[in-house]
Amino acid sequence: MLKKDSLIKGTLILAAAALTARFLGLFQRIPLDYMLGADGQAAFNQANQLYLLLLTVATGGIPVTISKMISQRYALGRPEEARQIYKAALLFGAVTGVLLAVAMFVLAPQYAELSKVPQSTLSLKAIAPALLLFPIIAMTRGYFQGRQIMSAGAISQIVEQILRILGGIGLALIILGLGWGDEWGAAAIAFGSVFGSIGAFVVMLRYARKLKRQDKAEADKETGAIRQTEAAAKPLRFRSIYREIFTMSIPAVVTAMTVQFVYFFDQTFFMRLTASFYNEESALEVLANYSTKAMALAGIPPILAIALGASIIPVIASAYSLKKMDEVQRQASLVMRIVCFTGVPVALLLTVAAYSVTGLLFTSPSGSGAVALLTAGTIMQITMMTTNSILYGLDMPRLPMMHTFVGFGLKILFSVALAPWMGVYGLIVGSSICFIVITWLNVRRINRQVKLNVLGRRWAPYMAAIAIPAAAGWGAEYVVLGWTEAWAPKLSYLTAGAAAAVVVGGLYVLLLAALRVVTPEDIRSFPGPLRKAMTLLLKPFYKKSR
Structure with missing residues (x-):
């Protein structure tokens, strides 16, 4: 029997799954450096980053919105409405998945030409089919979170990463063993995401069938009066469901894609923006180091912020709805204090020991300078994510979205200005400025509601x-x-x-x-x-x- 998880237990499950998935994702990047040359690494990372951005655009924020809508309906005793919302979400996921997968496959050559990494065409086409299933998986995870069954999404996330790594690396070893070259090897690793999507889909399908049988058994026990009330409930129109979903989720989608957009921008325009700083061969090598090593290691420090963000929103939202502003101030200040005490030292260690960590995990310590600067910048990334969550708890989701747009504009402006004479470091500085400005705007707006007292x-x-x-x-x-x-x-x-x-x-x-x-x-x-x-x-x- 599937049991509901408490808020604290659910947060711990999601945090543990995110931590595991992040580390497994890191272990996909490590073999990449040993198996492929600079061309192959650049090709895979281009495809993977575009895929992650499109996936965030299609699903970021929407599962959370669905979970809220589902939990509200069940709390109000309207399970039939919850099922209608779930059906509408699945339909949206299916249609979105097909459209994105087809678009990515068809437009792969054009994007490869735009980024000046033509060898990425095969990888882009290989990873595109994964978009068919992941939007549906994301909607299903949102439904299970709304039913307070966090283990379903957590297990599917871990299975996804395991199959993604084993399938992709295993297929690449076969391809490279046949002598097909780095371009095909990169495409094989990219295709690992398809294996991962199938595994995650199967896990969610099994949980969905189990929950359906459980719901049916419970429905059979209900009295006739409850059944009649449910049967008489007015069906929701898909139009009204989608209006509610998008109204709540669009700000979350924009803020969720901040980091993915920053990395997508860097990888797409790296060759063009740094053309006057590197020759083509050096640029590909620096791009490979940046995308394989720096971006992978920079994903470790923010894990705690992601978990804290998931847990702090309902706490602050509850206190704010009751107008307990002292409690809002206490909780918001507390979460910022925890971020300072626990998130910063991880980024600090990866920054000062970047040379040794890079040399230990990858083929050589080359690119450790970019690793150090990018992981140092994650300190501001962590505070940005945390302050975004606080504003969501204060029922101000549009503000972090607007702040994010300002950050995007500054990222583009400073990257275009600095990359031609600083190379990869110019792009990283542009990213750090983006995170710093968003954090500053968020904190300024939070202080209008409650005065943050982080360290005094x-x-x-x-x-x-x-x-x-x-x-x-x-x-x-x-x-x-x-x-x-x-x-x-x-x-x-x-x-x-x-x-x-x-x-x-x-x-x-x-x-x-x-x-x-x-x-x-x-x-x-x-x-x-x-x-x-x-x-x-x-x-x-x-x-x-x-």
């Missing part, structure tokens, strides 16, 4: 708790790399990265306590799992200070 007078000690570990971690990595220069490269990178992690992590925790950046009162306000972890880490320091 503790900002200076907090910056010291970041700067000192960063400098010490970089120094530790540099020293260990020199000391282990005669070792096997991978062992040297592992040792240096581990040394940097110990120094950065240890000093960061020590300074948080020594400088009283994190107080016992802060720890008591954190969610259960985080409270236990922080207590375990900081309790010895507070005992010594008494």
Whole structure:
């Protein structure tokens, strides 16, 4: 029997699934660097990024909207309306999937020419069929979330990633073994998304059938009066359903596609914008490093922000609907504080140890400069995502959408201005400016409703708790790399990265306590799992200070 999940349990399930999916996605990029040359990597990453953008446009925000609509109908005792909404969502997903898949397949040569990576045509066509099923899968996940059955979407997400990796890498090994070359190898890896979509679809189909049987069994137990009331319910028109879906979801779609748009823009126009900075061969190599290494590692720090965003919206929305502004202020400030204390050190470590981490995971540390700068920028990406969630909780979904459009404009402007004389670093600076401006606009608007009190007078000690570990971690990595220069490269990178992690992590925790950046009162306000972890880490320091 399928059981409903509580809010906290549901959030933990979704967060765990997102974390697992992110790491599995990273492990798809690592073999890519070993199996393909720069041309093949550029081809796969171009196709994959366009696919992810189209998928976000087609489904971003809509599953969340559907989950809200479904949960509202069931709460009001209108299951028949919920089923009508589900049918309308499936129809929309099916039609959208066909249109996007056909468009991507047919227009693949034109897009490859626009991006000046003509070898990506095959990869674009290979990944296009995955768009047939994923919009339907997304709608089904939204329905199950509305029924508070989070495990269905979580399991399908993990199965999807596993089959995507095993299917794509396995097929590529066969293709490359036959001597078909990097272009076909990249297309084979891209086709792994089709395997993933089929696996996820099968999982959701099994859950849907099980839930349907369960609903039927429960309906058979209902009294005749309840059945008559449900039968007499006026059917909803698809037009009104779609109006409700799009009114609620369009702002969420725009904000959800921020990161995907930024990366899509960089990959599409990289060759054109950097033509005066690199020659064609160098540009392809830098593009391969940027898209395979930097973008993959930069996806790790924001995982916590995604989980926090999912959990904080209903909490703030509930307090705001009851006009408990003190509670809204407390919760909004708390989530920003948690982001500062937990999200920043991950980005910090990947920034200062970028050389060793890149060298350890990939074929060489080339491109580690881009890795360092891009992961440093994820600090602002995390705050952008979190403040977006706070504004959603304050029932202001259009504001982050408008702020996102401003950020897009600045991203394009600064990228066009800086890339010709800074290369890949100009594009990354443009992205960071985009995230910083969106965050600033969001915070300014939140402060009009409730005054955020993130750290107050503790900002200076907090910056010291970041700067000192960063400098010490970089120094530790540099020293260990020199000391282990005669070792096997991978062992040297592992040792240096581990040394940097110990120094950065240890000093960061020590300074948080020594400088009283994190107080016992802060720890008591954190969610259960985080409270236990922080207590375990900081309790010895507070005992010594008494």
